[in-house]
Amino acid sequence: MAIIGSIPVLNCLSMQETLSFYQQLLQFVIVNKRETDGDVKWVHIMHGDTALMLQSLDESTTDRSSNHLSKINLYFYVNNINDMHHYIKAKYNAVSELISTDYHMHEFVMTDPEGNTVTVGQKTTGITSG
Numbered sequence: 506m507a508i509i510g511s512i513p514v515l516n517c518l519s520m521q522e523t524l525s526f527y528q529q530l531l532q533f534v535i536v537n538k539r540e541t542d543g544d545v546k547w548v549h550i551m552h553g554d555t556a557l558m559l560q561s562l563d564e565s566t567t568d569r570s571s572n573h574l575s576k577i578n579l580y581f582y583v584n585n586i587n588d589m590h591h592y593i594k595a596k597y598n599a600v601s602e603l604i605s606t607d608y609h610m611h612e613f614v615m616t617d618p619e620g621n622t623v624t625v626g627q628k629t630t631g632i633t634s635g
Contacts, residue, residue: 514560517619527550582627
């Protein structure tokens with residue numbers, strides 16, 4: 506018996522806004538979705554081999570302080586941090602500057618519409634500032 510993979514599931518009060526964030530800024534595409542009365546209730550999105558699921562929560566029945574809305578940190582590895590930062594910064598001005606860390610990464614940080622921290626990084630080996 507072995508675990509063969511995992512996909513994070515993000516609980517969303519603002520499904521359309523959160524889906525748009527991941528599609529427009531990080532270029533995820535919809536693989537599968539479930540709708541009720543024209544509203545997206547669940548969606549499986551991917552960018553290459555990286556997958557996420559977004560699940561809509563009903564705001565009227567969800568207490569914002571509940572565990573359903575736990576904030577998480579997502580870390581995405583990219584192969585060209587400078588181009589990705591430039592692309593995202595042109596579309597979304599709430600993004601940090603690029604930093605070099607003491608753990609040998611060049612990265613930037615932003616927050617998705619649900620309040621989750623999204624960090625994008627690349628190993629510093631061979632990266633030139635731009």
